[in-house]
Amino acid sequence: MSVLVGVIMGSQSDWETMKHACDMLEELGVPYEKRVVSAHRTPDLMFEYAASASERGLKVIIAGAGGAAHLPGMVAAKTELPVIGVPVKTSTLNGMDSLLSIVQMPGGIPVATVAIGHAGATNAGLLAGQILGAFDPELQQKVRARREAIRLTIESSVL
Ligand code: RP5
DSSP: OOOOOEEEEESGHHHHHHHHHHHHHHTTTOOOEEEEOOOOTSSSHHHHHHHHHTTTTOOEEEEEEESSSOOOHHHHHHHSSSSSEEEOOOOOTTHHHHHEEEEEEEETOOEEEESSSSSHEEEHHHHHHHHHHHHHHHHHHHHHOOOOOOOOHHHTOOO
């Protein structure tokens, strides 16, 4: 099956967080690719990746970065595909720097920003699955079943 989601991150050090997006895509059976693409250290690669993503068949891009986290916004500037931004938690400012760098996009160039860290990365994978699921009933059913399993777990919680 062709790759539908591109998972990119600004550094190898983001993988601990971004692997949770990949785990979710695997759980949902969504074909994806993953690679390190840095807005600051490999700007030409970033532009090339974003500009060619649509013609390569990708449908959604998940971009994670920390600190001066310009990757999601700059990628969004170069593609019409939906971009989901994951703020990676930093040791210096707890990811608030990442969050604010990603979330405050100017009108006209959206990035769907999720929570800082692990939960955000998980939700990024899930959100990509939900976007694709709108056009894929089988995938949408997987999302539905997953939610149902969560509901049952919560309702049967014993304290
Ligand atoms: C950002 O700088 C990356 O997304 C990463 O979160 C942060 C630190 O990168 P390293 O110095 O660990 O490579 O570009």
